[in-house]
Amino acid sequence: MQNPRNVPDDALRAAREHLIRRGLRDGTQLAEIVSPDIEHSWRRSIGVEASARPEAFLFVNDFDPDGILIRAAKSVMDHWLQSLSGMGISLFLSDQSGQIIARRLGDKAHGNRFDEAYAAEGFNFSERSVGTNGLGTPIEGRQAVFVRGAEHFNEALSPLACAGAPIMHPVTRRVIGSISFACDTGLDNPLMLAMSREASSQIERRLLDLGSATGLALGMSQLRLSSSRAPVIMLDAQAVMTNISGLAVMSSELHTTLWEQLRGLEWTGAKQTIEIPSLNVDATVQRIDDSGGSSAFALELSRIPDAASIPRKVDADLPGTDSSGVGAAFPHVIRTAFDRAGQGPGAIAVCGQGGSGKLHHTLAWLNGQDSGPGPLILDACLLPEEKDASWFQAAREAIADGRSVILRHLEDLPRSELNRLKALDAAVRQQPEHPPAGQDRAAPSPARLVLTMNPEACPDFVSDVVSQIAARVTVPTLSETKERIPVLAAHFLDAAAPADRSTLSAVALQGLMRWRWPGNVAELRATLESLGRAHPGRVLQANDLPEHFRNTGRRTLSKLESLERDAIVAALEQSGGNRSVAAEALGMGRTTLYRRLRALGIETPEFMAP
Known part of the structure; x- marks a missing residue:
């Protein structure tokens, strides 16, 4: 099925190239060629200098496979895949950045075709990166859109037809991802647009259900502990609740350090007592499991921390500080x-x-x-x-x-x-240990x-x-006192670019917290000052960190994954490091091989052929 205006792909490409050459101020009307949604997306893509080249697809692969969006979408995607069996339609889920975090293939034989179009987990499909497409465009436009053939900005996607819809947070209504139905251009159906809208609504309802489970557990804990005058803090990976006393001590940095500390505890009973070094207090911790399988924690601090022990913004001019922070x-x-x-x-x-x-x-x-x-x-x-x-x-x-x-x-x-x-x-x-009698007792x-x-x-x-x-x-060592990292990191970023200071996202801060820091504070300083100079004024994401920081939380492989890893390593050795030849020998697409290399933690030398 061709696009609704029955415009051939060659004419669509010519119109897009004309718009690129003439610039955004060109007054050419495209209403007879593409829909307003596609034209607006083309113009946005040109404005941010998105690339039409296939090599523009970046393999990010920075997402939590157990994240709440994936958990909420799993049953929805599985249901649609079963309902659409035999129609050649596949489903793709992206996070708010446009990165594909899950997919379901309607026809296993089409897997290589989608891989050749980089439509696989871990690849960035944001409109800012690769232009008009069925995942990134709904996020930017905040509405459902159908993109067919050469309406895609990047030529690698021209063999596909994709209908996508944004996924909104059920409470804040902020865009947190998108869902897209995709197929070959000869198989597309107008109903795919309505299907994407319905799938999006189903995921949002599922998100509300999961969020309510965690929120209810946290709220019940707060009610049980609310009589305490000491700070009471409830948290999971994404949210924090606290009583009035806890407001004075709570911060995004403390949330990150507490979460990293709590997620590593070995539980032998319903409650544990832990030390919070950054506040110089102890806390009684209770673990709460929600229906989605993740954990939340309720903490009751032993006392209200002294004001001097509460982490604060670094001020290099205060007594007791120095240029290092x-x-x-x-x-x-x-x-x-x-x-x-x-x-x-x-x-x-x-x-x-x-x-x-x-x-x-x-x-x-x-x-x-x-x-x-x-x-x-x-x-x-x-x-x-x-x-x-x-x-x-x-x-x-x-x-x-x-x-x-x-x-x-x-x-x-x-x-x-x-x-x-x-x-x-x-x-x-x-x-003399003390000033002589009669002299100023405030002497040095x-x-x-x-x-x-x-x-x-x-x-x-x-x-x-x-x-x-x-x-x-x-x-x-710094690895023994990681609670210092948030305060130190803030100071080092400030020192790198005082007039245009960068900040760390929660995920990036978690990456720093999980590193072993063999070079101690000196290594942290060099890392943060380098990042601050390279990305002034930005919120630093996990992708901005050096590679070794992004692999610190790698999970243990299952037996099946270990066998897959061994097979890939053997194929790479037999091919002399040629990844294209290795992919062919393994019976998978080259893009799938790249994805599996990263997912399985297989390090490949720089000299290997692509």
Whole structure:
């Protein structure tokens, strides 16, 4: 069946190319050629410079296979597929970005054909990317549309006819995805448009049912716990409810960190007690399972957190902060360890892995202790170059003037400097502990000697001396204190582009929270500042993160998937890395192979042929 105006595909292509060449200000009327919906979509596509080239289809593959939209659509799509059996019509579901997140093939033999048109899970069909199509256009236009043949903006889709409708959130009426019925251009039927509208309504009703189940469970928990004066928080992956006391502590960052913490718990009973380090409180947690199979949690905090412990926006000018932003995320446990170590008169050894923020935590603590001159910072790895030991004289003079000294990278201290290190410790111990009687009690505190070191890299002769003269403070790795990540990330993004600051989406923040951070805070800083400079003023999505962040939550493969993975790896090896040849040997389309490579976590070298 041809388009309603019986315009040949060649004439449609000519009209579209004419519009592209002449630009949006061209006054050519297309009413005799295409419907107003298609013309408006063409013009939108041109305005955002969508591509008509087949290679414009991006394989994103960034979605939750157990997400609520997929769960709501599953039974609807299965029902329509059974009803349309034998008609050659397939169904496609997209999320709000236009990414295909599910499909049902009406004819298995057509699978390769759809794959060649990139109509498979994980590919981006947004109108901004590939122009007019049956998934992206309903999202942009917020209404159902039928796109036939060459009415598609991208030539890869011209063999298809697609009728699609937007899916609205049942409460907010915000577009959260789309559903499309697609077939070969010779098989399309005008009823497909009505079918897409009906399928969309069915999915919206199913969404309301699923949402009501979770909302009811959360609401019931709130009623049971509402007599508590302490904060009560109910949350699932997408939503949060809280009482009045909980409003002061709740934020999108806390939601993300709590969800990551709770989803990893091993449940042995109905309730558990957990620690929330970012708030310095304990909480009693109860798990709630909804009818859709996902979980929600109800938390009752042990007390109302102190205002000082509630995460806040980083302000680099506040006392106790520094240019790294680490001071603004100064964990209570580290501050307590510094205070305890600082009760004695001798040196303090700050121990931790490289990049964990030892210097920055030290600066934050010293700044909070004394408003006097900044400390003298020396690096042990440079001391062999100081033949005249001028560093030692400078350090003694600083201590005599009441100025603290920080000696970094103590693991690189030459053996010849050990006696001078002991002498500096003696110098700080000889200072008066308190100002003499009659003097201002607000006078600066005595100078401190702080040594930063990586114990794993320290030679025995250094470790032995440190154990004799210094009280230790251990700085945990970033992977051990991931609750700091939201505050640190906000600061590093702000530092990268202060005038046009980027922010993190919830999914992107989850990607950061799940990474193991072998380079600690230094790695986080380099990552966020690079992203902030590359994407100023944007809400960073999971796709913007480096590849290794997007694979951290990969699930365990089933036995069947493991067998499939082994077969694909063997085919790639036998083809010498040629993915087209491997796909043919496996009996699947090349696009399907790309999709399975990503889904099964198969890493392929850059030199492999496409």
